[in-house]
Amino acid sequence: MSIPKFPSVPPLSGAQIRALTELVFRPDLTERTVPCYDLLFVFGGSHPEIWITAAHAYQQGIVKQVLITGGYKENATRHHTWTYGRTPEAQVIRDKLVELGVPKEKMVWEDQSANSLENVRFGLQRVDVSRLSTILFVSKAYAVGRQHRTLTRHLPERITLAAYPALTTIGKIPVTSWGWSRVLAHRAVVYGEYLRMVAYGKRGHLTPLEKEITGL
Numbered sequence: 001m002s003i004p005k006f007p008s009v010p011p012l013s014g015a016q017i018r019a020l021t022e023l024v025f026r027p028d029l030t031e032r033t034v035p036c037y038d039l040l041f042v043f044g045g046s047h048p049e050i051w052i053t054a055a056h057a058y059q060q061g062i063v064k065q066v067l068i069t070g071g072y073k074e075n076a077t078r079h080h081t082w083t084y085g086r087t088p089e090a091q092v093i094r095d096k097l098v099e100l101g102v103p104k105e106k107m108v109w110e111d112q113s114a115n116s117l118e119n120v121r122f123g124l125q126r127v128d129v130s131r132l133s134t135i136l137f138v139s140k141a142y143a144v145g146r147q148h149r150t151l152t153r154h155l156p157e158r159i160t161l162a163a164y165p166a167l168t169t170i171g172k173i174p175v176t177s178w179g180w181s182r183v184l185a186h187r188a189v190v191y192g193e194y195l196r197m198v199a200y201g202k203r204g205h206l207t208p209l210e211k212e213i214t215g216l
Contacts, residue, residue, distance in 0.1 A: 044070020
């Protein structure tokens, strides 16, 4: 059973809001612990902030190589600026990164995946994981927690992970760790991320939650 992007949200207490913020946004992962990462893993998506954020990471000199993921999924909801038809997301992101100054020879990509699990599974087939010790990943800020758990489920424990969040908008307002609870659509999308972590953890797609939030 699929989980809607904007599920109905029960009343949330202050404690539940704080717990959801920690699980969904994972602010602890944005503190980079190494000066330069072996790989920048870019999760697929149609929002321009994804490639803008990935380009910014590369331009800072904090990554050695870029792995881009994302295919074309029929009936997927895409950002209103998407004008690329059935072109796979990874190809669009790659071309945008080239426009933004990232050398094409520094990039590898896969363009067949249709979801985050496939982003990881198909993407990791394009690199030699045995040679990696550090990975920085780009995803929507409100998906950092889920994407981190998807990566940890499929990577060796020895690999150090950090997040480089793309601050995307819903209803023209950025979905942030400090403001999401005050916007109805943001509350729904964050709660949906939590539901996905619970459900996909039980399916073995990602590292399951250590403990579910009481009352949700």
